[in-house]
Structure formats: C-alpha cells, structure tokens
Amino acid sequence: MKICAIIPSYNHYTRIADIIERLKREKLPVFIIDDGSDEPARSALALLHDESHNVIIQRFNTNQGKGAAVLEGFQLAFDRDFTHAVQIDADNQHDLDALLRLLELATANPEALISGEPIYDESIPKSRKIGRWVTHVWVWIETLSLRITDSMCGFRVYPLAAVKRLLAEESVGHRMQFDTDIMVRLFWRGVPPIMVPVKVTYPPDNTSNFDLWRDNWCISMMHTRLFLTMLFRLPGILAHRPPNLNPQHWANIHERGTYWGLRFCITAYRLLGPTGCQIVMTPIVLYFYLMGSPQRMASRQFLTRALKREPTFLEGYNHYMNFAMRMLDTLNAWAGEFPADRIQSTDPAELTRIEHDPRGGLFIVAHLGNTDVAHAVLDKKTQDRITILAHTSHAQNYNRMLQKLHPGTAANILQVTEIGPETIIDLKQRVERGEWIVIAGDRIPVLNKENSVAVPFLGNKASFPQGPWILGALLECPVYLLFCLKDGPSYHLTMEQFAERLDIPRNTREESLKAYVAKYAERLEHYTLMAPLQWYNFYDFWAPV
DSSP: OEEEEEEEEEEEEEHHHHHHHHHTTOOOOOOEEEOOOOOTTTHHTTTTOBGHHHGEEEEEOOOOOOHHHHHHHHHHHHHHOEEEEEOOOOOOOOGGGHHHHHHHHHHHTSSSSSEEEEEOTTSSSSHHHHHHHHHHHHHHHHTTSSSSSOOSSSSSSHHHHHHHHHHOOOOSSSTTHHHHHHHHHHHHTTOOOEEEEEEEEOOOOOOOOOOOOHHHHHHHHHHHHHHHHHHHHHHHHHHTOOOOOOOGGGGGGGSSSSSHHHHHHHHHHHHHHHHHHHHHHHHHHHHHHOOOOHHHHHHHHHHHHHTTTOOOHHHHHHHHHHHHHHHHHHHHHHHHSSSSGEEEEEEEHHHHHHHHSSEEEEEESSSOHHHHHHHHHHHHHHHEEEEEEEEEETTTTHHHHHHHTTTTGGEEEEEEEOOOOOHHHHHHHHHTTEEEEESSSSOOOOTTTHHHHHHHHTTTTEEEEEEEHHHHHHTTTEEEEEEEEEEEEEEEEEEEEEESSSSOOOOHHHHHHHHHHHHHHHHHHHHHHOOOBOOOOOSSSTSSO
C-alpha cells in the first residue's frame, strides 16, 4: 500500500501545521489544496510548501468548493501512483489520535472505505446536528442500508482504485455535498464502508465555510439526484451490495424502534398488564427477530454457549421478548407505576449495610437483568446518591421516552464517551461526598478499544474493558457488583462486595488488571447462567477487538 494525505483548505490555516506534523509521524506525503483562500491564509499556506519533506501545496485562484479541492488531491495522488488517500479537514476538529486506527483498518481491508463516525461533544451547534440527522436518514434510504452511520465526516481513507473507476464514469458534487455524494456512489459500486468512532470538537474560534443557502440547496439537489438514480439503477445497486466489514462494536448498533412505537408499547403495557402486552407485542417482536439478522445471530451465538446446545427458534424469540419487556418494566418504573415490593433483595442484611455505609463506592453493573428498574424505585434520597456513567447516543428514542416519563432521569446520568482527567477528579469528589458511581463492566470502550483485555467467558475468550477497574483504583473506594434478575413477576437484587479497594501496582499493571477482569467475568458468568434469556448484549460479544 502507498498512502498519502489530502487536506482541502479554504481560509483555514492556523491548525494545519499541527496536522502536518501528525501526518509526518506516519510518514504520509501531504497534498494541501488551497481552495482560493484570502489573505492571510493564502500566504500562510504557501509557506507550508516543502517538497523535500513531501508537503505539496496546490492552489486554486478562485474558490471552487471542498469537493473540487479533494478531487484535485485525488488527481495528484493518481499521478503519483498512490493506492490510498487519507482525507482530513483543515480545521483540526477531528481527533487525530484515531488516524492510526483508520490506517490499520485500511491495511487490513484495502478495498474498503474507512470513515470516521463523529462522536461530538457539547460544542456542536444544534442546527448542524439536526442537518446531519436529516442527511443520515436520506443516505439510509438511498443505500437501502443502515451501514453508513455518518456520510458527512471529512476524515476517511479512500481506496483510490475504486475512486478512479467511479470518477471515470460518474460526476460527484464539488461543494459541501461531496463527502456524502461520493460515499453513497462508492457503496452502490460494492465498496464496503467501515465506520470508526472519532471524537469531534468545534473550537470556539472556528470559522465554518458552510454557506447556509447555497450548500443546503446543493445538498438537497444531491439527495434528489441520488434518490432518483437509486430508483433507476435499483437492480444493479442490489446486485453490488458490499460485504459487511464493520467491526461489531456495540456503540455502532443503533436502536431499531421508533419513539411512537415505544409510546404504543408502554400504553399497551399499562392498559393490558404484562401478559396482555406480550400478546399485543408478539407480532412486533417477531418482526424485529426475523428482520434483525446481526442481532439474531448474536443472540444465537450467546445462547449456544450459555445453553451448551443450539437454541430453538422459540428460545431465540423469547430472548427478544424478554428484552422488550425489560424496557417496558424500566419505563413503567420511572413513571412511578412499578410496585417497589416486586424487587426483593437476596441478602437484606448486606443491602442495609451498604446503604448505611457513609462512604461512597463504585458499582459495576452489566447488561444482564434489569438494574435500571431497581434504580427507578429507590427513594429520592438514595437516587440522588447515584451517578451513572453511560453512553446513550445509540438509544435516543428510548432515552427520549424515559425523559418524558420522568423528567429528572438525566440528572444523575453522566454522558461519557471516554473518561479523562477532569472526569476522574469530578468522580473522586463525588465519592468523597458519599456518592455511588455506577459503570457497566461488560462493554469495551467506544473510542479506545485497545483498552480491553480478553479473558475466559462461557467457554471462550471475550473482551472486557479495563476502564472500570482502573477507575476503581483511582477512586480508592469499595467496589461492588450489582445484579437484578427477573424471576416471574419479581426481581431479585444482589449486591456483593468485589473488593474493599482495588490495587493496581505500576510494575504489575497488566497482570493485576487481567486478574480483576477475570474475576469479574467469572461472577458475570455465574449470574448469566442463572438467567440466560436476560442477557442483552445483542452483538458479537466474542469478536476480537
């Protein structure tokens, strides 16, 4: 493979030197296309030209658009026989620490388009967020697929042979519609997309080149053309469906239900009770079971390990139904309509001891059973003591419904994609005040998937995150495991102390972390086998990271 980098720039120059330095570390030649920048950007970009270090500046005399600039970069790459090109926006919004991951995936999948999937912080403008969502929906229609989870990210690795074939036969948009246009057309030609979560920040001094009227018009016309072209070329598009190479990461699996569907189900639950609701939901759950091939296969894979045999069709369906009823139990509990006496402690004395311990603690939960319903029926004083670390962007309709039923739900949910030093300090202060921090221990990180460790689980090695155990050591507090399993109409709540304090010596860090994770996996397996149909990780849990 021979890889270069392409940076289109229009009046962005203050951060390009940092981007170039990062690209040099990966030994990537750089083509910067100055898209008719004004002063002082024009002169600043020209000064970056350095052929001896493989930094080439190519300038348009007038602004022609982002797409035109990237296409010019492609031509420079074609002329020099590069096989792949990394496209990077000039404003440095994307976390370049993800570059190595993109390059690794491109090396392992040279025929694929490797694209960033933005993980935004609070700096994203609301209008931009809404506009991106509209484009996402159109792309799903145009590709008849949900596999392109973000088509507008300007941080990606192109397979140039496929791009060259495409450009020889079709034209793509020259302005802000370019990223989406070329990605959809490559998908139609069988180029598989691989999406990689990438942190994105909008700097406070950032100047957007997005022209509200012109670019929205271009994007609207692009979607019109793509939709009509998709209808006209449908047989050929269906015949060239790209293979699915996306890593089965849990954060990439978006919810499949709608907000109004949830409203309907919760209404049926309240009017008809759990049994009546199950009858009403039978065709709905059956539809999702039959149409969700990746989730159905993940369910089957898990049940085969847990049951030590091939599951029946009915067992697979019941696995889905249990998940649906779990969500409804939680929503009903937060609405204040779930009797607290339906949650019974397996060890009341231990529960009382933990509740009356003035010290804070770290509670490790899992996507097994329903700890949410236990949280919902706690008294207000105890609820205020809890902070839940969560990644909720892949379940927006469910969380919207939760907020409608109980507006204060989000008050103790701390949305995190990655735990940094500021978060650690905040959590340590909370623990010192006697609060409980709750974090899941059974899903690898959204961004740094390397921060995981493989240990035996249900007969095979599975990847678990290191984060909860590192966090526990930093917080210097007691660590507990929390499980809440359904048994008939009731739930059995179990709190067991994992450690009075976690100790991870620097000289034996890897060994200590692996020992803690293995001990956790052993306890998780114990409870999982007690209620296998209450396991709710519907993705390839044993896939390599």
